[in-house]
Amino acid sequence: MAPPTRIDVHHHFFPQNLNKAKANESVGWRTPAENLPWSPQLSLHFMDVSKIDLAILSFPPISAGSVSQENRDMARLRNRGMADIRAAHPSRFGFFATLPFLDDVEGALAEIAYAFDELHADGISLASSYGEGAAATYIGDDRYIPIWQALNARRAVVFLHGAQTPSSTPHPHPFLGIPVVEVPNETFKAAAHLVVTGRKRTFPDVRIILAHLGGSTPFLAPRVAVLSRHMGCTLSEEEIMEDFKSFYYETALSAHETTLTAMKTLVSPDRILFGTDFPAVSTDMVASYTRNLEKYHAGDDQKLEDVMAANSLVLFPRLRDL
Template identity: 35%
Template sequence: MGIPGTSPRFRLAAAQAPAPTRRRALGIAGAGLLAAGAGFASAPAASASAVSAEGRAEQGDRPPADGRIDTHHHALPRAMRDWAITMGLLPEEGGPDWARWSLCETLEVMEANHIAAGVASAPVPSIAFRDRAVAAEGVRVCNESLADLVADHPTRFGFFANVAMAHVDLSIEQAAYALDELGADGIIMMTTTEGRYLGDPEFAPLFEELNRRRAVVFVHPQGLPEGGTELPGVPDFIADYPLDTTRAALNLISSGTLDRCPDLSIILSHGGGFLPYAAGRAASAGRQGEGPDEAAVQRALRRFFYDTALPLSPYATPTLLAAADPARILYGTDWPARPAGEVGVITQDLDRDPALDRRTRRRISRDNALRLLPRLTARLGARTSEEREPGCAT
């Protein structure tokens, strides 16, 4: 796939390097800014598989037959990392383990967990794109580097493109370029921009355009906009991130954005946060005139897509299955925020989850994503199990 306006390997032009004052303005906490925005853990990654170095590249370009589709799958190609270092968002040396993302290790993790394809995304904190010039350059670097990854490995990756939500007119242009020219599978949106959640009226033109395009939107948390309360031994990604996703979902419901955009497909990270569990409370408040409309909450529960990167567990799965349409639950690992060894653990736990029968597990692992993401499906030449096995037993 050709990428207009860039070489197959996107180059950061030295002339475009920002002034030091701009780097300082964006580099709040330096590497911590990107780490906080992505919710990336810094635990060292365990060995993922025994794939040999000689066979890794060849095997890596052949997706496992009927393998999983990972919709919560992050990547940091070299051009993107170089840009983050130039901006002062990552240090040149050291930093969190995820910042040393490598394609070889990613393919090993995919092979070890029978993942046919990952839909790559880069959850850059919205503050990084506050300056318009930085937003124009940074979003282009992010999206074109991910498009290059897909061009090089078309049957192993798709991608969700970034947009600069702080500049709505620019974000509409960026979405159009990513979807029309770069072949993105959808758009990633962080839950908030300058303290405003996604249902804020300022973002309405972007949502209207994406609805017109029948686009997929992947909603990713970045922590509570007012800041979390530090608890000893409890990192913010354990509770604050799911709450951030829950807030974003409720805001999309209460603002009417979800109902005004009926053709938009919205994926909520981490199993929808606490939304499935707290939906009854929201509905009760609505009946009292103190919250979102009860009927709107019920519609939204069946309308949203949810990934399994909470991760799901015997505690969470029954609630999600009761609240959501099982055809809208998607496999997600949160790699490399979650290191290789843990990706294996949560994937095995999903396979053994007693709440999931064979058909539902198959739909979550693969079929639901194939129906949602037609470009990736076309590259894989894939069909769902139900297309091959009509009337298969549950």
């Protein structure tokens, strides 16, 4: 078979025991009714309509919780579920393994080993922070160093998604829920935390994909470069910007002339990947952003092909041989 020509690196797995509609109530979002309950067949239909050859599944990471056997068991069950879907449709799905609540460093390390060595996951998904309110801890924290060491040793791909963390003030309007206005900033905060703490530079073999074109990262990275340096960051302005440029960025719900132009000035073309965020959003919403992407690269088929699949095939070489 020919290598896939359209790879979706941001495609969610909603297990049967996940009450997504109820979970949405607290964050101000409505998963399209036609996408619930989710099933692999529903995604396959969407992929066929959208001309997507392969999707890499991810479960939203367990960012709130506690260190417990229950969380370990839940992560294991969800990873096996995604592995089973891939086994049933090996040419259509891959998956990013989820981890237990990250403060459970021992449990997270055990699941990393199991995910790669037994389930042969394509990577690991992480949230921007773990814990709630004042207890929330961003992923560059010292306590997570053993996890980054393990990921770096494996040259792992990490899919980093902003946590659905409420602000200290309510979201401003029913049309502007947490996924709209907070999640993109959480992605940026996690990326910036990895940069200013030196984690991005210390563990360079971890290939990190930032969801949604990094949220607000393209616009705030230069602010970090100057102001964090002023506040005591030991990296130079040039080093800080260099580290922001070393992330990968995927296009889900973000492809627009404005954002794609900003990305063009921030990173090299090989750092942009295609994503959709299905089934959290509708087929029509995905189609709108895909048209934006196609319009932006009109007249340059090679760059469009790179974003749609070729760049992902470099990160995930096994997909070439499906």
